[in-house]
Amino acid sequence: MIQVEHVVKWIQLTHQKIVATKDKLTELDQAIGDGDHGINLARGLDAAIQNLSPDESKEDLGEVFQKIGMALIAKVGGASGALYGSAFVHMAKVCKGKKLISLAELAQVIEAGAMGIKARGRAEVGDKTMLDIWQPLADYLNEHIEKVSWEKVQQFLFEQMEKTKELVAKKGRAAFLESRSIGHLDPGAVSSTYLFIALCETLDRGE
Amino acid sequence: MKKLINHPDYVVQEMIEGMALAHPQIIRKLNDTNILVRTDLNNAKVALVSGGGSGHEPAHGGFVGTGMLDAAVAGEVFTSPTPDQILEAIKAVDRGKGVLLIIKNYSGDVMNFEMAMELAEAEGILVEKVVVDDDVAVKNSTYTVGRRGIAGTIFVHKIAGALAEQGASLDEVKQIADRVILQTKSMGMALSSCIIPAVGKPGFELPEDEMEMGMGIHGEPGIERKKVVSADEVASVLVSHLQKEMPLAANDRVAVMVNGLGATPMMELYIVSRKVSQLLQESKIQVHRTFVGEYMTSLEMAGCSVTFLKLDNVLAELLDQPAQTIAW
Known part of the structure; x- marks a missing residue:
């Protein structure tokens, strides 16, 4: 089961990972974007953590996801703020009033996040965006819900991330590069991978 | 890096403050935001709001004033401003005749301005948008993000701003903005x-x-x-x-x-x-x-x-x- 304290730990761990890899994300983004993805995301995650109530027991998952989403929308900026923010706001909707969710529900929550990204960015799977992590992960969890190995999920995430290298960017500033975007990882897919690696580590420890 | 700044984290805020302090006859800064609005807001007319990432100065704050924009929202350097800020700008300049958002065609700008538009509409404000895509260096394709918005955006500010000043309706101002974008x-x-x-x-x-x-x-x-x-x-x-x-x-x-x-x-x-x-x-x-x-x-x-x-x-x-x- 997943509850509010897991989500708080998850976001804290994500923040640590993004801060630690800020320079790498910046470099990736300089190759096909404008080089500020790591900086902006670290700032937004920090704001999201500050925003969370110190007394976790008072809030349900819906409220927590909503707070995280709004902080990301307001503090990350750019396309990634709108997309991550929309993902979390959509996740909040399916968790409304729930204090805890099952693993099967988690797959639905991530699916809802993917829907949020799709709707806001008008993106499809294969456009070389963060959606190329979110949607496959939702599908993978749906298929393996009976018995999830978090180690295998991490492996799956890294494989998906690597796959974005070969894609042609269709959205965002990277799209202006057209075929020249091939050979570069998508920075949004990389940060989403770290986000979910943090989730795997949180849940692996917690169970 | 050799730059005439105090700290990288404060460049946008300090620039906006500097602009407002230097030109108090024309613009003022909205408290706790990086939004510049024109001081002359008496005329009940359609309001024009633009903005985008910083680093393109004088765009967009330099084009706020009588006959052009009513407000400009400044994001971080090369990063779109956020919906909450854009919404503040819309609310600050709406005089009941509606607000036109002039957006440069970048994924981040379009998403954030659209989110602000949804929020403003939820508050009962009449909002329309136009997206400027004047850069012919990029191939025009409906399957991708299309063309970028660059310097031609200023002509949209100018002409739509002049028509709004004359008391035209939101539809008319949007139409002329679209015509400028096309040409x-x-x-x-x-x-x-x-x-x-x-x-x-x-x-x-x-x-x-x-x-x-x-x-x-x-x-x-x-x-x-x-x-x-x-x-x-x-x-x-x-x-x-x-x-x-x-x-x-x-x-x-x-x-x-x-x-x-x-x-x-x-x-x-x-x-x-x-x-x-x-x-x-x-x-x-x-x-x-x-x-x-x-x-x-x-x-x-x-x-x-x-x-x-x-x-x-x-x-x-x-x-x-x-x-x-x-x-x-």
Whole structure:
């Protein structure tokens, strides 16, 4: 089961990972974007953590996801703020009033996040965006819900991330590069991978 | 990195404060935001709100004032402003006649402005949007993000702003803005890169003897990287690309903008402008007005862009209306 304290730990761990890899994300983004993805995301995650109530027991998952989403929308900026923010706001909707969710529900929550990204960015799977992590992960969890190995999920995430290298960017500033975007990882897919690696580590420890 | 700043984290805020302190007759800063609004908000008219990432000054704050924008929202450097800030701007300038958002076509800007639009509509404010995509260096495709918005955006601010000032409805102002967008084409080129203060190093490298044709205002790639050629040749290439996209016949009338990207001396801009004027003269195209200077920059990037706006009588008359802003 997943509850509010897991989500708080998850976001804290994500923040640590993004801060630690800020320079790498910046470099990736300089190759096909404008080089500020790591900086902006670290700032937004920090704001999201500050925003969370110190007394976790008072809030349900819906409220927590909503707070995280709004902080990301307001503090990350750019396309990634709108997309991550929309993902979390959509996740909040399916968790409304729930204090805890099952693993099967988690797959639905991530699916809802993917829907949020799709709707806001008008993106499809294969456009070389963060959606190329979110949607496959939702599908993978749906298929393996009976018995999830978090180690295998991490492996799956890294494989998906690597796959974005070969894609042609269709959205965002990277799209202006057209075929020249091939050979570069998508920075949004990389940060989403770290986000979910943090989730795997949180849940692996917690169970 | 050698920059005249205090701290990379405060460049946007301190710039906005500086603009407001320097020009209190024209603009003021909304408390706790990076929004500039015009001081003269008495006229009950359609309000125009634009904005985008910072680093393109004088755009967009420099075009806030009577006859142009009502508010400009500044995001972080090269990063779209956020929906909450855009919503604040909309609320600050709405006088009940509706608000037109003028957005440059970048994924981040479009998403954030659209989110703000949804929030404003939920609060009962009438909002419309136009998306500027004047950069012909990018292929136009409905399957991807399409073309970028660059210096031609300023013509949209000017003409839509003039019509709004005359008391036109939101629909009319949106329509004229769309007409300007359709008739505005731009293309740029860069001689050197630029440094985002928080990143501290150049976004890309251009060797000493190379330039990039068609480069975007955030250093996005253009059409071709090649050895540096003369100003006349650069002007000719840019004009020929613009003409290909928007064929101009003898006696057509245009407004021309030769825009510096931040580190190009006026001397060089006028040398480019000279050739552009000559080429148009040779084709017997009437130049209604030529604007030379910095309108939409890219931090300390060296280079320029050329914009053509094809005019009719209505557009020409609105273009010539007075405006009181920092940079028009």
